[in-house]
Every structure is written in structure tokens, then in C-alpha cells.
Amino acid sequence: MTQSRLDKLNASLRVSGLDSIILNPGPTLTYLTGLHFHLMERPVVMLFAKDQIPAIVIPELEMQKVADLPYKLQVFSYPENPAEWDGVFRKAVQALGLDGRKIGVDPRQLRLLEFRHVKNGAPEADFPDASDILAQLRLRKDQAEVDAMRRAVQIAQDALEATLPLIKIGMTEKELAGELVTQLFKHGSESEMPFTPIVSAGPNSANPHASPTERKLQTGDLLVVDWGAAFNGYISDLTRTFAVGEVDEEYQKIHKIVQEANAAGRAAANPGVPCANVDKAARDVIEKAGYGNYFTHRTGHGIGMEGHEEPYMRGDNMQLLEPGMAFTVEPGIYLPGRNGVRIEDNMVVTETGAESLSDMPREMRVVG
Amino acid sequence: MTQSRLDKLNASLRVSGLDSIILNPGPTLTYLTGLHFHLMERPVVMLFAKDQIPAIVIPELEMQKVADLPYKLQVFSYPENPAEWDGVFRKAVQALGLDGRKIGVDPRQLRLLEFRHVKNGAPEADFPDASDILAQLRLRKDQAEVDAMRRAVQIAQDALEATLPLIKIGMTEKELAGELVTQLFKHGSESEMPFTPIVSAGPNSANPHASPTERKLQTGDLLVVDWGAAFNGYISDLTRTFAVGEVDEEYQKIHKIVQEANAAGRAAANPGVPCANVDKAARDVIEKAGYGNYFTHRTGHGIGMEGHEEPYMRGDNMQLLEPGMAFTVEPGIYLPGRNGVRIEDNMVVTETGAESLSDMPREMRVVG
Numbered sequence: 075m076t077q078s079r080l081d082k083l084n085a086s087l088r089v090s091g092l093d094s095i096i097l098n099p100g101p102t103l104t105y106l107t108g109l110h111f112h113l114m115e116r117p118v119v120m121l122f123a124k125d126q127i128p129a130i131v132i133p134e135l136e137m138q139k140v141a142d143l144p145y146k147l148q149v150f151s152y153p154e155n156p157a158e159w160d161g162v163f164r165k166a167v168q169a170l171g172l173d174g175r176k177i178g179v180d181p182r183q184l185r186l187l188e189f190r191h192v193k194n195g196a197p198e199a200d201f202p203d204a205s206d207i208l209a210q211l212r213l214r215k216d217q218a219e220v221d222a223m224r225r226a227v228q229i230a231q232d233a234l235e236a237t238l239p240l241i242k243i244g245m246t247e248k249e250l251a252g253e254l255v256t257q258l259f260k261h262g263s264e265s266e267m268p269f270t271p272i273v274s275a276g277p278n279s280a281n282p283h284a285s286p287t288e289r290k291l292q293t294g295d296l297l298v299v300d301w302g303a304a305f306n307g308y309i310s311d312l313t314r315t316f317a318v319g320e321v322d323e324e325y326q327k328i329h330k331i332v333q334e335a336n337a338a339g340r341a342a343a344n345p346g347v348p349c350a351n352v353d354k355a356a357r358d359v360i361e362k363a364g365y366g367n368y369f370t371h372r373t374g375h376g377i378g379m380e381g382h383e384e385p386y387m388r389g390d391n392m393q394l395l396e397p398g399m400a401f402t403v404e405p406g407i408y409l410p411g412r413n414g415v416r417i418e419d420n421m422v423v424t425e426t427g428a429e430s431l432s433d434m435p436r437e438m439r440v441v442g
Numbered sequence: 443m444t445q446s447r448l449d450k451l452n453a454s455l456r457v458s459g460l461d462s463i464i465l466n467p468g469p470t471l472t473y474l475t476g477l478h479f480h481l482m483e484r485p486v487v488m489l490f491a492k493d494q495i496p497a498i499v500i501p502e503l504e505m506q507k508v509a510d511l512p513y514k515l516q517v518f519s520y521p522e523n524p525a526e527w528d529g530v531f532r533k534a535v536q537a538l539g540l541d542g543r544k545i546g547v548d549p550r551q552l553r554l555l556e557f558r559h560v561k562n563g564a565p566e567a568d569f570p571d572a573s574d575i576l577a578q579l580r581l582r583k584d585q586a587e588v589d590a591m592r593r594a595v596q597i598a599q600d601a602l603e604a605t606l607p608l609i610k611i612g613m614t615e616k617e618l619a620g621e622l623v624t625q626l627f628k629h630g631s632e633s634e635m636p637f638t639p640i641v642s643a644g645p646n647s648a649n650p651h652a653s654p655t656e657r658k659l660q661t662g663d664l665l666v667v668d669w670g671a672a673f674n675g676y677i678s679d680l681t682r683t684f685a686v687g688e689v690d691e692e693y694q695k696i697h698k699i700v701q702e703a704n705a706a707g708r709a710a711a712n713p714g715v716p717c718a719n720v721d722k723a724a725r726d727v728i729e730k731a732g733y734g735n736y737f738t739h740r741t742g743h744g745i746g747m748e749g750h751e752e753p754y755m756r757g758d759n760m761q762l763l764e765p766g767m768a769f770t771v772e773p774g775i776y777l778p779g780r781n782g783v784r785i786e787d788n789m790v791v792t793e794t795g796a797e798s799l800s801d802m803p804r805e806m807r808v809v810g
Contacts, residue, residue, distance in 0.1 A: 110653065112637070115550055115750050135739050138649045138778070154740050155758055179554055182483055186549035186557055186569075252627040259620040265638045265654060269480070281506045285478065286633060371503050372522050382483050390523050410506070 076108050077145050079211070080128070086207050087124045093175035094123035095204050096192055100183040101379035102208050104307060109139060117159065117188045121177075123170040131166045131191075160194045167195035178204025209384040214398030219378060220422055220431075222308035223400060226263075227420055227431040229303035230310045233257035234434070241297075241441040243318060244290050247273045250299075251286040258303050268309035268381050271301035275318060280414040282371055282406060291442055293319035296329070296413040302381065311381045311402055312432050313418035318442040321413075328365060328407045329415045329438040335359035335405035336417040336436060339373050339387070343403070343421050343428035349391040356405040357389070365407045374402040377420055399423045444476050445513050447579070448496070454575050455492045461543035462491035463572050464560055468551040469747035470576050472675060477507060485527065485556045489545075491538040499534045499559075528562045535563035546572025577752040582766030587746060588790055588799075590676035591768060594631075595788055595799040597671035598678045601625035602802070609665075609809040611686060612658050615641045618667075619654040626671050636677035636749055640668035643686060647782040650739055650774060659810055661687035664697070664781040670749065679749045679770055680800050681786035686810040689781075696733060696775040697783045697806040703727035703773035704785040704804060707741050707755070711771070711789050711796035717759040724773040725757070733775045742770040745788055767791045 083106055087095065097103040097120050099111035107128075111118045116133040123129075129148040130140060140149050148169055152162040167173060173196040179189065181203055193201070215223070236257045241250060251273040259265070274284035275295040284298075291297065295318040302311040315329060339356030353373040360369045374387035377400050385393050385401055404418030419432045451474055455463065465471040465488050467479035477498075479486045484501040491497075497516040498508060508517050516537055520530040535541060541564040547557065549571055561569070583591070604625045609618060619641040626635070642652035643663040652666075659665065663686040670679040683697060707724030721741040728737045742755035745768050753761050753769055772786030787800045 112651075135650060139651075154756055181554035181558060184554045186547055186552045186554070189554055190549055248633065251633045252631075255633055256624045256627050259623050265616065265619045265623055267635070270633045282503060283480075283507075388522055 076106070079106050080122075080145060082211060083122055084124065086211065087122070090178070090204070090207050091176065092178040092202065092204060092207070094121055094170065094172055095178040095207070096121050096184070096188075097180060098184050098188045100180075102180060102183065102212065105212055105379060108143075111136065111139070113185070117191055119163070119188045119192060121166055121170055121172065123172060126170055129166045129170055131163055159191055163191040164195035167192065172196050172199060174198040176200045176202055178202055178207065180205055180208050212378055213376070213384055214396060215378055215400050215422065216398065219308060220398075220400070222306040223310065223378065223420065223422070224431050226303045226305040226308050226310035227312065229258065229261045229263050229305060230301055230312055231432065231434045233261045233263070233303065234299060234301060234314070236261070238439070238441055241291070243293055243442040246288050246290050247275060247278065247286040248288060250291070254299070254301055258301070261303070262305065263303035264305060266304055268302045268304050268311065272298060274298050274414075276413060277411050279315070280408045280410050280412060282408060282414070282416065291318050293442070294321050296321060296325050296415060297441065298414055298416055300416065300418065307379055309377065309379070309381060310420055310432070311377055311418065312420065312434070313404055313416045314434060314436065315415045315417060315438065316441045317438050319440065325413050325415070326438065328409070331360055331363045331365060332405055332407055332415045332417050333436050336403055336419065339403040339405060340419060340421060340428065340430055343395060343423060345395055345397055345423055345425065347395050349385050349387050349393050349395065350389050352387045352403065353389045353391075356403065360405060360407060368407045368409055369405060370408060371406070374404050376401045395423045395428070397423050397425050444474070447474050448490075448513060450579060451490055452492065454579065455490070458546070458572070458575050459544065460546040460570065460572060460575070462489060462538065462540055463546040463575070464489050464552070464556070465548060466552050466556045468548075470548060470551065470580065473580055473747060476511075479504065479507070481553070485559055487531070487556045487560060489534055489538055489540065491540060494538055497534045497538055499531055527559055531559040532563035535560065540564050540567060542566040544568045544570055546570055546575065548573055548576050580746055581744070581752055582764060583746055583768050583790065584766065587676060588766075588768070590674040591678065591746065591788065591790070592799050594671045594673040594676050594678035595680065597626065597629045597631050597673060598669055598680055599800065599802045601629045601631070601671065602667060602669060602682070604629070606807075606809055609659070611661055611810040614656050614658050615643060615646065615654040616656060618659070622667070622669055626669070629671070630673065631671035632673060634672055636670045636672050636679065640666060642666050642782075644781060645779050647683070648776045648778050648780055650776060650782070650784065659686050661810070662689050664689060664693050664783060665809065666782060666784055668784065668786065675747055677745065677747070677749060678788055678800070679745055679786065680788065680802070681772055681784045682802060682804065683783045683785060683806065684809045685806050687808065693781050693783070694806065696777070699728055699731045699733060700773055700775055700783045700785050701804050704771055704787065707771040707773060708787060708789060708796065708798055711763060711791060713763055713765055713791055713793065713795075715763050717753050717755050717761050717763065718757050720755045720771065721757045721759075724771065728773060728775060736775045736777055737773060738776060739774070742772050744769045763791045763796070765791050765793050
């Protein structure tokens, strides 16, 4: 499979006007090469030049990782002393004849560390943004990718169902998050988690990006759980909102509105439809209910190897949905200082519509 | 505490020849400001200019995080549409008068994404490498930092001790890693793990940076467990090597050699001594035993908020150890295709020597 992905990249390079693309460790490198490195103080860069055997610059320490690959690779390794790294990068750049050429980069992933080493080896090169080309590569998921995502969703749902009976009033958000992570691993999530679960209750739930705190669950809180699992390098990213004991009528109301907005966003997802329509469908429900000012973020983001990738469900994104595209639908209402609601599902566009990989009940369940 | 850290940065700026430093989300930003953001497709940058109130550029979505800070901050927020981001960055740069000035960067952390937005706002500025200044800020740990690290070590040790009785022959590396992660959370590790544990046995243990696989533990394997916990934003990073049942005599021998090398490295750590001496002390033991070619990495790295920070225990690093510096001592012997050993402790330099925060038995214990 990797060779066909490398071929796809080469075909993209041929039509792009770029001479090459460089990648540092991250999902796109793994997608194309099957290689996995951590981002660390030792730079790792793979250089893909049009119609050439790719080259990689790595620490000697990592040589084993490139020992038995199903494709050809030119390996340039460097010793521990950073003073020698620039010279090794220069050799790799020269082997591909890249100085003075157009070398595409991925600004969301590439660090100045890697960029400057490559630039020192190719001082006359241009480094245009290749994000769009790279996003295209991973934009339409194949069956194996959807299967992995489906499993990541199932693991996440099973883990949260196993956690719900353990929730008690007086438990801290952090304790609950720890329990959920434990269950995620028990149910088969990979040890490399996609992200730390958000477990936020009461006023904290009004912050869409809260981290779990020492605050204790109280009767009357809304409880937002935004969590996911990883399977075969693919992730899930779901949210459900619960009532801790009995909650105010307004909170029940906003939960119902968000549930409707989530359903409307999911229903709007169809092949040939712009991403903006998904956002609009969800947002219209919340605006008509008078809470438009409290839905402060876009309706969703692409999902696959990462939690934030193309396509984005944003009001200004006219990109058309195509079969295989995968993304979240996650409208919310956040009442600052009080409580918040978000309901998030993971969708895959099909030939005739779109499927939600997640099916955990969306209505407000009572816990604690 | 944050104001005093910001004052320390300002004092560094005054002597550095830099006009400012920019930081994106990461440990140094958290150290200086107490703020925590995830790296995502929306850039977050804080700009620290000499003798000025710092400025931050953030998505509107994140405004709550900067609402009640114990220090003054100029906030520049941008909406969801990326086309508007450059303009907001330009305003922040102009507010601090930074175009044409020297703006220090952290190349190991800053992405091209953030860099290019700042550069578009300050096209005439220079962006020198400020890594050394930034590393200095976090290099000497204070008592609260050492206390957090000590707790992170204790959590990690307790978690592995609780995991050892669960190890069975036939269990996969991944299963064991999952069990260890579960125990890390049960024992109080923060939900944001410092890194995924390395659990590698048999031939996999000969790869210093292995990821857990589906390979099953077999009698005769060496089992390397490289794991850590997080507490209050500080981490531990330990390694112990176990025998799965009875193992070959040579493996017992290399374990003993590595244990002696670890002890020698720890003993060499004293205030006023170059980092190189720690590396040499450990390496000498392994070289004298005839395994020098199989110890393929440096002896250690700094530790604190990150698993890889200054000071590095490398043969060419003449930096002198000072009280408060914290680092790992982790010699290893790796026999390719066969088995490997590593033993890693977390050290803090004191006024009179150095203390190992970790005290879990280092001799080869039998599991399975």
C-alpha cells in the first residue's frame, strides 16, 4: 500500500509545479511511508523529489527503523553532535539536486528546527506552502481507513459506557478523566492517545477547550465529556453532555437545541454539498432558538489520523463533500460562567449520503 | 510566581541583544505564563518585548483562557477565517514595535505556521535562535519543581510495581503497555502523559526507541520498560530491564555491565563537573567490558517539564553541572536482532553531589 501512496504523491508533485516536498515526523509522513518517529530535539526529515527515490535524514540512533522497508530510500544519518547535522542535510539535498528548486512544506507540522537545516543545505530554494496538496492525499479515506476509524469509535463508546456507572457526585473532573482513560486502554485503544479527554462540568463546561480540573461534580452541573480512542493510527473524537442529577430547565432546553443542531448538521452532510452547508444547518437551529451568540466555534473538523485535518465545517468553506471524506459534527452552546453543551459525532460521506460512525445515545442522560 | 518568571525573561532579554522573544504553545510558554494551549491548526503566539507588556495572538475561541491572569497582557484575537489571521498578527507586532527588530525564536518548538504569520507582520525583522536563552530559564529547577518531579517519579515507580505481578508469558508488549498506563493513571499521573511507555522484549528490546508491538513475551527475553508519569506539569522518565523467565548468561552479563555503568554515571554527577564526565563515566564501564559499539546513544538528557531538554549528558558537552539541574542517566547495551538492556534514573544536582529521585531496584528481576 505504501508504494501506491508514494506514487500518488509523485503524481501530485508532477501537476503541482513543485519539485519536491519535505516532511518531518507526523501523520502525513506515517501515511505515506509507514514510518513513525517522535518529534524531538533531533530533526528527522524525509525529502520527496519528483521521479526520484526519496531521501531521509535521521539520527544514527534511528537507523533500525529504516532497515527493512518495502520501498527504496536513500538514508543519510547523522551522529549525536549537532555541529555535524547541517553537513548531512546538505548531502541529502544535493543527492536530490534540490537547491534552487521549489520545495513544498507543511507549515502546521514543520518546525523551524527542520526547516532551517534543510534551508542551510538549499539556500537558493523556495519553500512554498504545500498544505493543500498534502491535505488532498489524506482527504478521501479508503475502506481500511474507515474500518480503523469505526473501531476507534466503538472503543471510545464502549469505554465511556463502562465509565458512566462509576461517576459519583463529589468526584473531580480529573478523577473522572483518569477513569475514562483507564477504560479506553482496557477496551483496546492504542497507547498513543489522540488527545487527553475533556471532562468539564458546571462553569468549566462553558469553556469548549477546558482541561480537567480538581473541581468536584455537583448536582445541577452539565457534564461535557469530549473523548476519543486510537486504533491502527486512526482516531475517534466524540462528545456527549450529561446531567449531574437534576439540572435547570434552561440547561435541559439548550441540550435539546444542541441535539437538534447536531442532527441537522449530520442530515446536511451529503456528497456534492459544500462544507458550509453542514455548518449552516447546525448553526441555523441554534440561531433560531436565540442562542447564536453562544455557539462560538465552527461546526466540525476533518478526522482520520488527526483530530484536526481537512475538511473543516466552516461557514466560509465552499469545498464540496465527496465520498470518503470524514469529519466531526459538533455544535455547542456555551453560557459563560454557567454551563455548556456540546454533542459531537464522527461522519463519513458515502456515495448516497453520510454515515455517523458513532451511535451512542445523544439525549441527555443523568449521571451521578 | 509567574510575574517573577516574566521578570527573569525580561532580564535575559536585556543582556541578550534581542528585542523580543516569541513563543508558541509548549512547556516554555507554560513555564513563563501558566498558560496551556494545544498545538493545532489555529496558531497561538505570545510576544515578549523588552520592558513592555507582553502580547498574545489567539483564536477568539480561546479568550476565556486569558481572562483572569495575574499579570498584564495585550490580547489580539482572531476569528475562524484564516484569511484574517495575518492582519491580527500584524497588529500585535505593531503594538510592540517589533518590525525591523531582533525577534528570538525557539526552533525546536516554533512551527512554520506561527513563524510565517509573525514574519508577515514583521517582514524586516531578524529571527535569531533563542534556544540557549530559553533553556537557561528552565535549567535550574527550584524546590517546587523538584518536588513535582519527585512525585512524578514516585507515581511511575508505584505504577510499575503494581504492573509487575500482572506480567505473564504470552502477553503482548501492547497489552503490558496498556496495563502500565492504566496503573499510571490509577496512581495519580496526570492525564497528559509525558510519553507512551516503551515496552519491548527480545529482539525489539535491541531498538532503543521501539514502540510496543503485538509480539508476545517469551521465556528467555529481556524486557525493557521505559516509562514515566506526569505531575503538576513535571515528568519522570525511567527505565528498568527485566528477565522473562530464565535468560542466557550473556544477557545476565550485559545487564550487570549496564547496571555498573548506570551507577558510575550517577556517581560522576556533581556540581562543577562537565556533563561530558557523566557520559564518560558510564561509557567507560561499557567500553572496558567490550560492548562499547553496542551503546549507541548519549548517556542522558535533561528532564523537567519535558523528556528532552538541557542539559544533555554527551561526550562533547563541556557545560558544568549546577545545583538544580535535572537529567537522566540511562546507559544501554543493544545487541541487534537479539536483546537489549537499559537502566535509567532521574537525577537532580545538589549543593554537594547529586540525588537520584528514583530508587526502584536496578538489579535484574525475573518476571512472567
